Amino acid sequence: MGQLASFIVLSIVTLTAAVVVVTSGNIVRSALSLIPTFLGVTGFYILLQAEFVAGIQVLIYAGAITVLILFVIMLTEGGTGLRFRQVNEQVPLGLLAAAVLAAILIVVFVSTPWPKTAGELPQYTAAPIGNMFLTSMVLVFESTSLVLLVSLIGAIIIARRER
Amino acid sequence: MHVGLTHFLVVSSLLFCLGLYAMLTRRNVVAILMGIELMLNAANINLIAFNKYVAPAALNGQVFALVVITLAACEAGVGLALVMSAYRNLETIHVDEINVMKW
Numbered sequence: 482m483g484q485l486a487s488f489i490v491l492s493i494v495t496l497t498a499a500v501v502v503v504t505s506g507n508i509v510r511s512a513l514s515l516i517p518t519f520l521g522v523t524g525f526y527i528l529l530q531a532e533f534v535a536g537i538q539v540l541i542y543a544g545a546i547t548v549l550i551l552f553v554i555m556l557t558e559g560g561t562g563l564r565f566r567q568v569n570e571q572v573p574l575g576l577l578a579a580a581v582l583a584a585i586l587i588v589v590f591v592s593t594p595w596p597k598t599a600g601e602l603p604q605y606t607a608a609p610i611g612n613m614f615l616t617s618m619v620l621v622f623e624s625t626s627l628v629l630l631v632s633l634i635g636a637i638i639i640a641r642r643e644r
Numbered sequence: 645m646h647v648g649l650t651h652f653l654v655v656s657s658l659l660f661c662l663g664l665y666a667m668l669t670r671r672n673v674v675a676i677l678m679g680i681e682l683m684l685n686a687a688n689i690n691l692i693a694f695n696k697y698v699a700p701a702a703l704n705g706q707v708f709a710l711v712v713i714t715l716a717a718c719e720a721g722v723g724l725a726l727v728m729s730a731y732r733n734l735e736t737i738h739v740d741e742i743n744v745m746k747w
Contacts, residue, residue: 484646484647485645485646485647488647488651492655495655495659496655496658496659496662499659499662499663499682500662502662502666502678502679502682503662503663503665503666503669503670503675503678503679503682508672508674508675511675511678512674512678515678515681518659518682518685519685522659522685522688522689525652525655525689525692525693526689526692528647529652529692529693529695529696530696531692531695531696531706531709533706533710534688534692534706534709534710534713537710537713538688538713541713541714541716541717542681542685542713542716545717546681546716546717546720549720549721549724550674550677550678550720550724552724553674553724553727553728554674556728556731557674557727557728557731557737558672558737565671565672565738566671567670567671567672567675568669568670568671569669569670569671569740571668571669572669574668575664575665575668575669576665576669578664578665578668579661579662579664579665579668580661582657582660582661582664583657583658583660583661586653586657586660586661587654587657587658590650590653590654590657591650591654595649595697595698596698597697597698598698598699598700598701599701600699600700600701600702601700601701602695602696602700602703603703606703606706609703610703610706610707610710613703613704613707614707618707621707621711625711625714625715628714628715628718629714629717629718632718632719632721632722633718633721635722635725636721636722636724636725637725639722639725639726639728639729640724640725640728640729642732
């Protein structure tokens with residue numbers, strides 16, 4: 482019962498903040514609304530017993546990415562962007578596309594019988610995740626680190642001021 | 645009534661469609677990137693919910709979610725560097741005004 486109540490509260494927080502993100506005319510307000518959205522998603526992860534992923538989500542999304550987005554807003558438009566029109570002329574079309582896709586997805590998700598295999602999640606997931614990353618998932622781990630390095634160098638070169 | 649897999653899937657599909665709406669209707673590149681972040685978060689909720697409710701013995705879903713978070717950070721870094729570069733050269737970050745193919 483408490484699980485259902487916390488799920489409902491987390492859904493309301495996440496979806497309300499996400500609606501503010503996508504509809505607000507003030508670009509700084511929508512960037513700051515990303516923080517409650519990401520923290521609500523963190524709550525979902527904790528409900529799903531993924532405490533390590535929840536910690537990483539707070540560090541990277543709510544911390545780093547939001548700050549990066551705010552920096553770029555301040556460096557480009559020099560403020561809230563209220564002087565500009567923020568939406569293009571596709572609002573009815575975009576609304577229609579999003580609503581149709583949401584309806585299709587929800588109907589499919591509700592009507593599909595999902596299988597369930599036996600087994601339990603481990604009590605603490607951080608150590609098994611680390612073991613997996615360094616044994617069976619080591620190729621994924623190494624290629625992810627390579628992509629990180631390449632995108633770091635690429636971001637520096639692209640954003641560097643030309644002389 | 646327990647919280648099941650379907651609850652999480654419905655919330656994540658709503659989050660995904662909000663991100664899609666932001667991508668389709670926003671003029672500002674930074675707002676489009678925010679929509680992409682919302683869509684990646686919806687995908688992560690799906691991965692972790694399937695991990696718990698469909699195959700709880702394997703931790704593949706959480707590992708994939710961690711990889712997706714890492715790649716989302718890469719994407720945000722490179723995307724925002726491109727935004728900075730476009731603003732420096734064209735002095736606009738509205739996608740319907742960035743329409744030159746060659747400088």
